Amino acid sequence: MTNMNSLWMQSFNNFIMKNMDMFNCSITNLIIFLSVFLSVLIFFCLLNLNSMVFCNESNELELFWTIIPALIIMIISLPSMFLLYCYEENKFTFLDVKVMGNQWYWTYEYPNFVLIESYIKSSNIIRCLNTNNSLLIPSNKFIRLLLSSNDVLHSWSVPSLMSKMDAVPGRLNMIFLNCNKSMLLKGQCSEICGINHSFMPISVMSLNLNKFK
Helix, strand or coil: CCCCCCCCCCCCCCHHHHHHHHHHHHHHHHHHHHHHHHHHHHHHHHHCHHHHHHHCCCHHHHHHHHHHHHHHHHHHHHHHHHHHHHHHCCCCCCEEEEEEEECCEEEEECCCCCEEEECECCCCCCCCCCECCCEEEECCCCEEEEEEECCCCEEEEEHHHCEEEEECECCCEEEEECCCCCEEEEEEECCCCCCCHHHCEEEEEEECHHHHC
């Protein structure tokens, strides 16, 4: 869910989002630690300028500040590559849905040729996230979305599902969805697509498999 004035990621609703949240927290803690450590080190060096006289030439220090950054980069890159692989890995899908971006609404086409148009729903809510129709998906099942556009560049994005993919005219892009609970999820077009770009919300309703059928 989206929380007001939150500094962290949205609540995770699938396995990939959970791992991404853990990775984000770990990297944030690492950055804070390094920032504090280097700030303290620079502060003490400025207080005692004579301490740097003995560090003009030091093979040990040069080896230290060459190996340590390399290890830090490796610590960051390995889990990042693993998450990227998990995100892009082809999966056996329960359902394929074709998503088309239009100025300024979305259309969802199911395998049985059911076409749903999703427009913004007028309301007094400032965030403009309500739609007249939602994309219906079964919970705990992998869904494949095939995205394209009828006019200009759009971007289909639902942060709480860790899902974002561009809808490009004349091109078919693919993204996988998975939600582990029944709930209503919100998103928005994330590519500036014209005057009403901010009035192009996305609504995804995850349902129990029995209700979905």
